Amino acid sequence: MGENMASRSVATGRARGDPANSESAQQLVQAAIDLMRERDTLDVSFVDIAERAGHPQGLIGYYFGNKQGLLVAALERSIARALAQLESLLAADYDPVEKMRMHLNGIAEAYYRFPFFNRLLQAMVRDGSPEYAARLTQRLIQPMMDAQAAIIDAGVAQGVFRPVDKKLFYFATVGAADGLNAARFILGGALGQEIDAESSKRNAAAIIDFFLAGLMSRD
Amino acid sequence: MGENMASRSVATGRARGDPANSESAQQLVQAAIDLMRERDTLDVSFVDIAERAGHPQGLIGYYFGNKQGLLVAALERSIARALAQLESLLAADYDPVEKMRMHLNGIAEAYYRFPFFNRLLQAMVRDGSPEYAARLTQRLIQPMMDAQAAIIDAGVAQGVFRPVDKKLFYFATVGAADGLNAARFILGGALGQEIDAESSKRNAAAIIDFFLAGLMSRD
Numbered sequence: 001m002g003e004n005m006a007s008r009s010v011a012t013g014r015a016r017g018d019p020a021n022s023e024s025a026q027q028l029v030q031a032a033i034d035l036m037r038e039r040d041t042l043d044v045s046f047v048d049i050a051e052r053a054g055h056p057q058g059l060i061g062y063y064f065g066n067k068q069g070l071l072v073a074a075l076e077r078s079i080a081r082a083l084a085q086l087e088s089l090l091a092a093d094y095d096p097v098e099k100m101r102m103h104l105n106g107i108a109e110a111y112y113r114f115p116f117f118n119r120l121l122q123a124m125v126r127d128g129s130p131e132y133a134a135r136l137t138q139r140l141i142q143p144m145m146d147a148q149a150a151i152i153d154a155g156v157a158q159g160v161f162r163p164v165d166k167k168l169f170y171f172a173t174v175g176a177a178d179g180l181n182a183a184r185f186i187l188g189g190a191l192g193q194e195i196d197a198e199s200s201k202r203n204a205a206a207i208i209d210f211f212l213a214g215l216m217s218r219d
Numbered sequence: 220m221g222e223n224m225a226s227r228s229v230a231t232g233r234a235r236g237d238p239a240n241s242e243s244a245q246q247l248v249q250a251a252i253d254l255m256r257e258r259d260t261l262d263v264s265f266v267d268i269a270e271r272a273g274h275p276q277g278l279i280g281y282y283f284g285n286k287q288g289l290l291v292a293a294l295e296r297s298i299a300r301a302l303a304q305l306e307s308l309l310a311a312d313y314d315p316v317e318k319m320r321m322h323l324n325g326i327a328e329a330y331y332r333f334p335f336f337n338r339l340l341q342a343m344v345r346d347g348s349p350e351y352a353a354r355l356t357q358r359l360i361q362p363m364m365d366a367q368a369a370i371i372d373a374g375v376a377q378g379v380f381r382p383v384d385k386k387l388f389y390f391a392t393v394g395a396a397d398g399l400n401a402a403r404f405i406l407g408g409a410l411g412q413e414i415d416a417e418s419s420k421r422n423a424a425a426i427i428d429f430f431l432a433g434l435m436s437r438d
Contacts, residue, residue, distance in 0.1 A: 040345055118401065119338070125405050126259055137405055167406075168399065168425040175398020179390040182337065185345040186356055187386075206387040210433030218432075 015065035019073060025063040027053040032074045036116040040185060042071075042123060068124070072136070075121055078114040079140055082106050086147045096155030100215065101208050103151060107144075108177040108204035112195070115181040118174070145170050155215070162217045169215075177207050234284035238292060244282040246272040251293045255335040259403070261290075261342060287343070291355070294340055297333040298359055301325050305366045315374030319434065320427050322370060326363075327396040327423035331414070334400040337393070364389050374434070381436045388434075396426050 019025030031053035035044040046067065050057040064070040085106050089099060111117060121140060125133040148170055155161030180187070180203045184195040238244030250272035254263040265286065269276040283289040304325050308318055330336060340359060344352040367389055374380030399406070399422045403414040 122401055122405065133405070141405060164429075165421065165425055168422055169429070171398040171402050171406075172395040172422075172426060172429060173398075175401060176391040176395035179392075179394020179397075180387065182341055182394060183390050185341060185352070186360060187390075202384065203387055203391075206384055207391060210383075210388070210391060210430060213433040213435075213437075214429030214431075216432075 015061075015063055015069055017059075017063040019063040022063060024053070024055050024059055025073075028055060028060055028063065028070065029073045029077055032070055033078060033114065036074070036120065037114065040115065042116060042120050068128075071120060071124065075117065075124070075136075075140055078117050079110065082110040083143055086144070090147055090150060095160070096151050096158060097160055097212065097216075099151045100148075100155065100161075100212060103148060104173060104177065104208045104211060105204050107174060108200065108207050111178045111181050112197075112200040112203075115178075115184065118178050118182075144174075148173070152215070160217055161215050164215065169211075173207070173211055176211070177204070234280075234282055234288055236278075236282040238282040241282060243272070243274050243278055244292075247274060247279055247282065247289065248292045248296055251289055252297060252333065255293070255339065256333065259334065261335060261339050287347075290339060290343065294336065294343070294355075294359055297336050298329065301329040302362055305363070309366055309369060314379070315370050315377060316379055316431065316435075318370045319367075319374065319380075319431060322367060323392060323396065323427045323430060324423050326393060327419065327426050330397045330400050331416075331419040331422075334397075334403065337397050337401075363393075367392070371434070379436055380434045383434065388430075392426070392430055395430070396423070 017025065019029070028049060031049045032044060035048055035052060036042060046057050046060055049070070050060065060067070060070055064073060086103065089102055089106075092099075094102070121136065125136055128136065145167075149166045152161055152164065152166055152169070156163050180195060180200070187195060236244065238248070247268060250268045251263060254267055254271060255261060265276045265279055268289070269279065279286070279289055283292060305322065308321055308325075311318075313321070340355065344355055347355065364386075368385045371380055371383065371385055371388070375382050399414060399419070406414060
């Protein structure tokens with residue numbers, strides 16, 4: 001039943017179908033992603049998701065067990081590209097400064113494309129059982145934290161980075177990269193500035209600039 | 220009717236009482252703050268707020284018109300101390316580096332005490348009319364942005380800071396300072412680290428350290 005499929009691994013429901021091999025299931029995941037992004041809310045209903053995907057509501061239960069299962073699949077699809085990029089980045093022959101630059105750029109880009117990601121993950125960890133929260137963290141956060149830590153360690157070993165509290169650095173970079181997205185209704189409405197691909201790129205460059213400066217060795 | 224009272228200024232409801240002069244009204248605001256903080260959610264009901272404050276539900280409508288009115292009062296109370304500190308900070312005779320240090324510390328401290336603040340403000344701006352969103356931004360964000368911009372300008376003029384995109388810097392610092400709080404269920408549950416006053420202080424120190432390094436002139 002596809003136990004090793006990414007889109008099933010942390011779901012808890014009583015799903016009967018295998019979403020990884022179903023185009024309809026993937027369309028439901030995409031509809032959930034699109035609706036959360038467009039409306040800037042985690043509060044999307046089965047009715048709306050099914051209607052957007054053009055499938056009957058019952059398919060959600062069939063493939064994902066429950067809403068939590070569908071949302072986990074949405075989180076996993078959102079982060080899949082960033083994680084794949086990160087793996088090839090770590091394996092590549094760049095120096096730590098260049099790796100950190102590309103890593104921070106990847107985070108900022110992912111949050112621009114999936115502005116609901118952080119909030120959804122935080123809400124699911126908050127509302128889930130301790131075991132469930134641990135599995136989500138293990139699968140969706142730990143790989144990013146480990147990769148960033150490896151880049152920092154390499155830089156410290158080479159003397160280009162100074163030692164920092166890696167956990168605090170991680171949550172600061174993630175929060176900062178997401179700051180502009182989280183504020184996009186404030187910026188769009190009252191400050192007269194839409195967050196588009198262009199301003200998102202400038203934000204990524206600023207995040208890289210600020211944090212690399214904070215990380216560089218000072219002698 | 221207290222038009223100039225902070226807790227009325229951006230409320231839209233048909234409130235009939237003056238909350239600024241009522242201890243019961245202030246207890247309702249505090250109950251809303253306490254519940255949002257404890258449960259890490261914006262979704263608190265009139266029933267729960269009234270019960271926590273020990274007052275009948277009808278008092279909320281009487282003093283705040285509607286839920287929006289009560290939540291705006293909660294935002295304004297949450298930020299009042301930080302804004303007052305900021306005013307005296309700007310007037311004080313510190314150099315820009317020291318002012319930025321204290322300003323960033325104030326942001327980090329406020330988010331630790333009011334972890335719901337950013338999310339609530341963002342949701343209210345998102346869901347309100349354009350005029351309402353503009354008033355909220357004007358009242359609750361613009362003073363912070365202006366103060367930070369003034370500190371940066373002073374530092375640039377003295378040659379200790381380099382010029383940065385001030386809007387991007389603002390949302391990056393705010394996002395970074397809030398990053399640890401936003402992740403506190405992840406940290407508490409899966410990474411085995413509670414966010415307490417002690418770790419919040421270390422977070423504030425790290426934020427100051429990272430961003431000041433990013434801001435300092437490089438010659």
